[in-house]
Amino acid sequence: MKRAFTGGRHMLGERIKELRNQANLTQHELAEGIISRTYLSLIEKNSVHPSTNVLKKLSERLNCTLEDFTRETKDNNVSLLELKKEIKWAEGQVNLSNFDKLEDFIEKEYELNEKINEYERGIIYWVYASYAHFKNDDEKTCEYLHMAIELVKNARNVNVYLKCLTLLGQITFDKGEKVEGIDILSKALHITIYENIVSLVKINILWTIAEMYRKIGENHVTVHFCHEALELNKKLQSHHRALELEVTLSKAYLSLKMYEKAENHYKNAIKIASIYYTKFEHIAYINNLGMLYSEQGKYKEAYQLYLKCIEMLAEDDYVHPYKFYIYMHYAKACNDMGYYEEALHVIDKYAKDDETGYSNEILGDIYYNKNEKERAIEQFLIAVEGREPNYYHAMIYPKIAKVYQELGEYEKAFEFYEKSIVKIKAFTSEVI
The missing domain is CATH 1.25.40.10 (Tetratricopeptide repeat domain)
Known part of the structure; x- marks a missing residue:
């Protein structure tokens, strides 16, 4: 089913502004000798409706007909205002990771619409890149990212440019080009400092570069960036990447053998997952705490947590590849406790393939x-x-x-x- 557009009434003022921009005229140039610039501004905001005589004079200066004022943009019969709303909507869906909702938007090929500006076209290509990344198509992801970067890199608003750099750095790192990937994220981070960016975009950059450093064993650097992101969340009164930050910190502290801090962050992750995420994700983070206890030799505590995971899994019929590992961790805990027959039973039942x-x-x-x-x-x-x-x-x-x-x-x-x-x-x- 196609998603319905929000709104549908063509707005005259928006169309006049659109035609003025096409003619490369300022408000003063269009209004001069016809109406005041202030009155034209009110027309473009749809605060007032001009007379037919005024519209006729404006059309002559814009070299168009009166019918052009009421004609919608040609692509998909969408007015410019609706088109801008569509682009904003798609950007929001990417931010929420709702990629499955983007297929209808992508099919409309709004980037071909001559009425949108370069920055908006850059947003569209970033949306395409994010969707391609969701589909594990690295080639198309990079292609769209480079197209987006060319369009937005000199824009006054750097947010989309930063989002592009973050995704490009992540893909570069994942391809094995670790130094290059970190360099791209470092560039993005420097831009946030230079431009004094204090937003969720910066939190995402901090978490992404923290994960990169963790994966190359630089756990102290990881801890630094994660805590900076947590402080920024506190300042913004947000919870952006809260779960990911807690998990990354717990893994970094575990690698540093700082078990008490690792345990605290695992518990924070469990609490966040229980409130904002699915039941299966909640189970997965309880499982992670069990792994920490196993690492410390706290076999009884680990066994009790794994048993809790198994009981929670039994309540619903989950289909997830990680489910296998939860059962295997439980079997390992049974072995650690000396419950060999139970361990063998679990493996026989859940590890046949x-x-x-x-x-x-x-x-x-x-x-x-x-x-x-x-x-x-x-x-x-x-x-x-x-x-x-x-x-x-x-x-x-x-x-x-x-x-x-x-x-x-x-x-x-x-x-x-x-x-x-x-x-x-x-x-x-x-x-x-």
């Missing part, structure tokens, strides 16, 4: 704890063939080496310790 290797790693841990070392090695070897990244494989190799060492097979133990080192080096080079 697992291609990641994660369930096999947990099975290896269970069999090792049950002193079934040959079966443990068998599962660990399957795990490293899974599609989890190099970092996780590097964590499994020492487990294999340890079992071989305990079995007295020292050459194989050495082989897998060496493989672990190679994987860690590969992962480190990928990150840096």
Whole structure:
């Protein structure tokens, strides 16, 4: 179903202003000898309705007919005012991440309308770029971003330019060009300082660059940018990127082994998710706190949180790829608590189609704890063939080496310790 336009009555004043701009006339130039500039301003604001005689004189100066004053813009039969509303609406949908609502807008190709200015055309291309990014089409995203940047980079209002730089930097970083991506975000951040920008746009830039630094291991820098964003939120009395900021901070503090601070931010994330997000997202952040407790060796606390997640999942039939990991974390917690049969039951029920290797790693841990070392090695070897990244494989190799060492097979133990080192080096080079 097509989305209905808001409003529909053509506004005469808007059309006169549109035609004046097309003729490159100022209000003074159009009004001179006909009416006062103030009266023309009121006409363009639709505050007063001019007489037919005045309209006739204005049409002669604008080299148009009286009918042109009541004619709507040709594209999709939309008046200029309605067109501006449409562009503003689309910009708002991107800000709200409501990308599914944009298809009708995109089909109308408003960027071809000669009546809009360059800045508005730049907004449209930014909307297209954001939609393409949502569809995981990096080539089209970059193409539209560069078109948008050319149109808005010299505009007095820098907000759309900053949004373009933020998305471009993010894509560049994700393609593996990490230094270049950070440079683009740094440029955007410098513009906010130079232009004294204090807005949600700056908060988004701060969070994005914070995430970049976290991913290359610069966690202290991440903490700095996140706290700057939180302070700006407080100043603006907003909650923009609140959940993302809390999660990024919790991960950064976890990497820094600052467990108490990590725990506080995980709890903040849970609280925010419980109020503003879906139930599944709420469950996911409870799960994350459980992972923190597991990391600290607080197995009982972790088990209780994972059990809570499982109980909440049972209340609704969720279909989400992360659901598998929640069940596997619960199985791991059961293993940590010595509840081996429950762990095996969960894996048997929820990991039949697992291609990641994660369930096999947990099975290896269970069999090792049950002193079934040959079966443990068998599962660990399957795990490293899974599609989890190099970092996780590097964590499994020492487990294999340890079992071989305990079995007295020292050459194989050495082989897998060496493989672990190679994987860690590969992962480190990928990150840096």
